Amino acid sequence: MLLPSQQLRDLAKTFDICLSGKQSPANCDVRYRQLYWLMVFDAKGELRSACKLGEQLGVVTKQGFDVPNAFVEIVEAGSRSKTTLAGLKRAYVESRGSLASFEALREKLDEVHGVGQMGIAAFLAETADKTKDPVLSRARSLLIEAHACSHQVINYGAFSRLRQGLVEFIDEHPSHAFTPKLLQPLLDTGLKYSFDIGVKCRSYAKQWSGGDVSEARSELVVALNKQVAIKLQKANKQLAELKPTAYARPQLLAVVGDAKGLLQAMETTKSYGVFRPIHAEWRREAEAKAKLSSSK
Amino acid sequence: MRGKSLHQIPLSVSLCSMRFLAPVIAVVALVANLAAQDLPYKEGNVDAFLHAARANGRPAIVLFNFDAKSG
Numbered sequence: 001m002l003l004p005s006q007q008l009r010d011l012a013k014t015f016d017i018c019l020s021g022k023q024s025p026a027n028c029d030v031r032y033r034q035l036y037w038l039m040v041f042d043a044k045g046e047l048r049s050a051c052k053l054g055e056q057l058g059v060v061t062k063q064g065f066d067v068p069n070a071f072v073e074i075v076e077a078g079s080r081s082k083t084t085l086a087g088l089k090r091a092y093v094e095s096r097g098s099l100a101s102f103e104a105l106r107e108k109l110d111e112v113h114g115v116g117q118m119g120i121a122a123f124l125a126e127t128a129d130k131t132k133d134p135v136l137s138r139a140r141s142l143l144i145e146a147h148a149c150s151h152q153v154i155n156y157g158a159f160s161r162l163r164q165g166l167v168e169f170i171d172e173h174p175s176h177a178f179t180p181k182l183l184q185p186l187l188d189t190g191l192k193y194s195f196d197i198g199v200k201c202r203s204y205a206k207q208w209s210g211g212d213v214s215e216a217r218s219e220l221v222v223a224l225n226k227q228v229a230i231k232l233q234k235a236n237k238q239l240a241e242l243k244p245t246a247y248a249r250p251q252l253l254a255v256v257g258d259a260k261g262l263l264q265a266m267e268t269t270k271s272y273g274v275f276r277p278i279h280a281e282w283r284r285e286a287e288a289k290a291k292l293s294s295s296k
Numbered sequence: 297m298r299g300k301s302l303h304q305i306p307l308s309v310s311l312c313s314m315r316f317l318a319p320v321i322a323v324v325a326l327v328a329n330l331a332a333q334d335l336p337y338k339e340g341n342v343d344a345f346l347h348a349a350r351a352n353g354r355p356a357i358v359l360f361n362f363d364a365k366s367g
Contacts, residue, residue: 011357012336016349019362020342030360037360045350053359075357 005068011075015040027085027119031151038071039115040078046086049078050112083108085116089123097131102140109144114151121145139178142166146185150192156277163190171208175216183224187231193278195285196257201228232256254282259289339363 011017024030028047030037036053051074060070088108092101109117124141128134142165149155149162166186173179186204191197205221235255242249250269253262263286271279338345342358349356 009336014355016345016352016354016356017337018342018345018356018358019337019339019364020345020358020360021340021363022361023340023342024360025342025346025358028358033361036362037358039358039360041346041349041356041358043350043353043355045346045356079355 005071007068007072011072015075015079024115028116029118029148031114031117031148037115038074038078039112040075040081042079042084044084044086046084047112047116048084049081050115051078052113081111085109085112085120089120089127092124093127093130097128097133097137106144114148117144117148121148135173135176136178138169139173139176139182142169142182143185146189150185150189155274156193156281159190159193163194166190167204167207170204170220171210174208174214174220179216180220180223183220183227187227191255193251193254195254195262195282196259196289197255198228198232198257201225250279250282254286257289259286259293262286263290 008017022033024033024037025039025041025047028039028050032052035055037050038053038056039050040048042048053071053074056074057067057070060073061067063070065073083104085105085108088101088105092098092105095101105120109120121141121144124137124144128137128141131137142162145162145165149158163186166182167190170179170182170186187197187201191200194200201224205224208217208220208224210217232255235252239249239252239256242252244265250262250265253265262282266279266283266286269279337359346356346358
């Protein structure tokens with residue numbers, strides 16, 4: 001037991017302690033919300049460290065500490081961390097978005113296991129105009145957002161916003177050096193829970209080509225087509241190896257756009273919680289595709 | 297008084313019980329209050345908590361997904 005321990009009472013002489021329940025502090029968005037998290041703030045109220053508490057307690061107790069003393073060790077180590085997220089945000093603006101300051105932010109996000117990641121994505125977009133290359137800063141924002149979404153944000157709205165953000169960015173900045181790097185996050189994360197990604201990518205390619213046939217746009221379309229072909233090939237291969245009742249099967253059927261297969265699989269699939277809007281979209285689009293192919 | 301419903305209990309007995317119960321309730325409430333004051337942590341409203349810690353120049357620990365039962 002952690003809470004009634006003498007160690008916690010001693011720790012409270014130095015640190016104010018809050019059990020926040022399900023409420024995460026402002027700018028400290030948390031993924032894997034079912035886990036216990038520890039966040040350590042300095043006297044200025046800046047996040048210095050964060051960790052998945054159960055996991056970290058497991059590591060430290062193996063070194064011979066009991067639970068209350070392991071907790072004290074984790075807090076003290078966290079409070080010794082040299083940087084804060086807020087400090088690194090200031091450094092990013094002061095350096096006008098230098099690569100080194102961006103890398104330092106990313107490293108800190110890794111150190112705090114992604115706590116505050118969506119906040120950093122928003123910050124990069126909001127402060128873009130204060131940097132030397134505002135377009136690059138917006139691209140970095142999308143990259144961080146995609147990384148956050150790929151870590152257990154099964155949220156229909158978050159994926160939809162990310163997808164829209166990536167597609168619009170690529171359309172607006174086809175010749176920026178960073179733009180091709182956003183194709184992979186679009187395919188891997190933005191379209192992770194989408195139905196028939198081949199059709200969706202053809203529609204993006206059409207949008208990006210528009211009336212303009214610049215070399216940059218053509219190269220993007222070629223790269224997208226190549227990457228989506230690889231993605232579909234992989235998904236089809238995985239599907240061939242899966243059992244009919246496998247958990248991952250409906251998602252793969254959706255990705256490859258197998259309307260009939262998906263509708264059959266979903267007859268026995270119960271939609272719950274975060275998957276409800278995603279499954280509703282799959283059903284809607286699969287039914288439309290099946291109807292269209294039967295009328296041909 | 298077994299088998300009697302509440303409205304059958306004489307008023308004098310009810311008042312007598314309350315006279316004994318009231319101080320007990322007050323003591324329990326006082327002890328609970330003192331215990332709450334003695335806790336080394338606060339619960340809920342994390343932003344107000346962090347604001348107060350910052351105003352007092354104190355470092356702070358937040359345990360997310362925790363309540364008194366979790367510990």
